[in-house]
Amino acid sequence: xxxxxxxxxxxxxxxxxxxxxxxxxxxxxxxxxxxxxxxxxxxxxxxxxxxxxxxxxxxxxxxxxxxxxxxxxxxxxxxxxxxxxxxxxxxxxxxxxxxxxxxxxxx
Amino acid sequence: xxxxxxxxxxxxxxxxxxxxxxxxxxxxxxxxxxxxxxxxxxxxxxxxxxxxxxxxxxxxxxxxxxxxxxxxxxxxxxxxxxxxxxxxxxxxxxxxxxxxxxxxx
Amino acid sequence: xxxxxxxxxxxxxxxxxxxxxxxxxxxxxxxxxxxxxxxxxxxxxxxxxxxxxxxxxxxxxxxxxxxxxxxxxxxxxxxxxxxxxxxxxxxxxxxxxxxxxxxxxxxxxxxxxxxxxxxxxxxxxxxxxxxxxxxxxxxxxxxxxxxxxxxxxxxxxxx
Numbered sequence: 224x225x226x227x228x229x230x231x232x233x234x235x236x237x238x239x240x241x242x243x244x245x246x247x248x249x250x251x252x253x254x255x256x257x258x259x260x261x262x263x264x265x266x267x268x269x270x271x272x273x274x275x276x277x278x279x280x281x282x283x284x285x286x287x288x289x290x291x292x293x294x295x296x297x298x299x300x301x302x303x304x305x306x307x308x309x310x311x312x313x314x315x316x317x318x319x320x321x322x323x324x325x326x327x328x329x330x
Numbered sequence: 331x332x333x334x335x336x337x338x339x340x341x342x343x344x345x346x347x348x349x350x351x352x353x354x355x356x357x358x359x360x361x362x363x364x365x366x367x368x369x370x371x372x373x374x375x376x377x378x379x380x381x382x383x384x385x386x387x388x389x390x391x392x393x394x395x396x397x398x399x400x401x402x403x404x405x406x407x408x409x410x411x412x413x414x415x416x417x418x419x420x421x422x423x424x425x426x427x428x429x430x431x432x433x434x435x
Numbered sequence: 436x437x438x439x440x441x442x443x444x445x446x447x448x449x450x451x452x453x454x455x456x457x458x459x460x461x462x463x464x465x466x467x468x469x470x471x472x473x474x475x476x477x478x479x480x481x482x483x484x485x486x487x488x489x490x491x492x493x494x495x496x497x498x499x500x501x502x503x504x505x506x507x508x509x510x511x512x513x514x515x516x517x518x519x520x521x522x523x524x525x526x527x528x529x530x531x532x533x534x535x536x537x538x539x540x541x542x543x544x545x546x547x548x549x550x551x552x553x554x555x556x557x558x559x560x561x562x563x564x565x566x567x568x569x570x571x572x573x574x575x576x577x578x579x580x581x582x583x584x585x586x587x588x589x590x591x592x593x594x
Contacts, residue, residue, distance in 0.1 A: 226332050234339050237384075241346055243506065244377060248350050250513045251357050251373065257365045258550070259521055262564045263513060264373050266547040270506045275380045279387045282336065287449040291395040292383065294446060295402060299379065302406040304544035306372060309413035311552045311562060314365040316420045392449055 229281060236278030243271035257314050261307060268303040272296055340388040344381060351377045364416055368409060375405030436481055437467040490584050497580060498542055505546045512565060522563045523552070528578065530557070535581045 243266060250263025276296040280289045351374055358370035379398055386394035440463035448455050470476040512519055530536050536559075540551040543561060553560040 230332060230335055230339075233336075237339065237343055240380070241343060244380065245346070245350055246510060246513050247373065248354055248357075250509075251354065251370065253513055254519070256521070257363055257369065258562050259519060259564060260366065261369055261550060262509065262547050264369050265545070265550070266506055266509050267373060268376050269502050269545055269547060272376055272380060273502075276383060279383050282387055285392060285449075287446060288386075288392040288395060290446045291392070291399065291449075294443075295379070295383070295395065295399050298399065298402050299376070300545065302402070304541040306406055306409040306413070307544045307550055308540070308552070309410060309417075310365055310368050310372070311550045313368065313413045313417050313420070314363070315552055316417050317364060396447070 233278045233282040236274050236281065240271050240274030240276075240278060243267060243274060247271060258311060261310060261314075265303065265307050268299060268307075272299055337388070340384050343384055344388075347377055347381050347384070351381075368412055368416075371412075372405070372409050375401070375409075379405075436470065436476070437463045440466050487584055487587065490580065490587065494580050494584070498545070501542075501546050505548045509547050509564075519564050521565075523560060524563060525558060525560050527557050528559055530578070530581060535584065539578060539581055 247263045247267030250266070251260050254260045254263065273296050276292045280292050283289050283292070354370050354373050354377065358367050358374065361367045361370055379402055382394060382398040382401060386392065386398070441459050444459040444463060445451070445455075448459075471478075528536060528539060530539060536554060536557070540554045540559060543549050543551045543559075548564050550562045551559055552562055
C-alpha cells in the first residue's frame with residue numbers, strides 16, 4: 224500500500240514538472256520577443272527541474288542518490304540566474320532600438 | 331506490478347521530453363536573433379538534465395546522476411562563453427560604427 | 436566551510452568506508468587551507484556566516500514560495516491570448532554591500548517574470564513581463580529581509 228502512495232506522489236511531481244517544462248517550450252512559440260521568451264525559459268529552469276528532481280527523489284531508496292539529485296537541482300538554481308542575466312545583457316547590447324519592444328520606466 | 335507502473339511512467343515521461351526537446355531544437359535553428367538561439371540552447375540543456383535524471387531512476391544506476399551534474403556544469407559554461415563572445419562582438423561593432431561616423435564628419 | 440567540503444565529498448562518493456572518510460578529511464583540510472591562504476577567506480568571516488544561517492534559511496524559504504507563486508502567475512499569461520506588456524524598470528536599492536546587492540539581483544532573475552539586466556552601483560534595471568509584476572518591484576520582500584541581514588552584519592563588524 225505504502226509503495227503505491229509513493230508511486231502516486233512520484234507521478235504527481237514528475238508530471239507537474241513536465242507540465243511546467245512543456246509550458247516553457249509553448250511560451251517559446253507564443254511570445255514574439257526574446258526577452259519575453261526568456262521568462263518562459265526561466266520558468267522551466269527554476270520550478271520545472273525542481274519538481275522533476277523532487278519526484279525522482281521520492282521514488283529512490285538510496286540516501287546518497289537522493290542527495291545527488293538535490294545537489295543537481297540546487298546547482299541549477301544557483302547558475303540559472305547568472306546565465307539569464309548574461310542573455311538579457313546580450314540582447315540589450317545587440318538590440319539597437321529596445322524601446323520599440325517595451326516601455327521604459329524610471330522609478 | 332509496481333515495477334511495470336514505474337516503467338510505464340518513466341518511458342512516457344521520456345517520450346514527452348524527447349518530443350519537447352525536438353520542438354526546442356527547431357526553435358534554436360529558426361530563432362531570428364542570437365539571443366533566441368542561446369535561450370533555446372539553455373532550454374535544451376534543462377530538458378536533457380531531466381532526461382538523464384529519469385534515465386538514472388529507470389535503470390537504477392546511481393552514477394548517471396553524476397553525469398547530470400557534469401552536464402549542468404557544461405551547459406552553464408557554454409551559455410556563459412557564448413554570451414561573453416557575442417557581447418564582445420557587439421561592442422566592437424558599435425565602436426567601429428562610431429569611429430566611421432566620426433571619420434565622415 | 437571544511438564541513439561543507441567534506442559533505443560534498445561524501446555525496447559524490449556515494450558510500451561510506453574508512454578509506455574514503457580518511458581521504459575526505461585530508462582533502463577538505465587542504466582545501467580549507469587553500470581558501471584561507473589564496474582566496475581571502477578567514478575563520479572570522481566564517482563565524483559571521485554561521486550567525487547568518489537562521490535568516491538565510493528563512494530567506495531561502497521565501498525565495499521558494501516566491502518562485503512557486505510567480506510560476507503560477509506566469510501560466511495564465513502563456514495560455515491566454517492576452518498580449519503581455521513588457522516593461523524595463525530602473526530603480527535604486529537601499530542596500531549598501533556588494534554581496535547583498537548581488538543576491539538581490541540573482542533572486543529577481545530566478546523568479547520567472549522578472550529579469551535583472553544591469554546592476555551599476557545602486558541602480559538596478561529590471562525587465563518585467565507584465566504591468567502587475569512591475570508595480571511592486573521597488574519594495575520586495577527579499578529586499579526587506581536582506582536589509583535586516585545587512586544590519587546584523589554591520590553590528591557584527593562593529594563589535
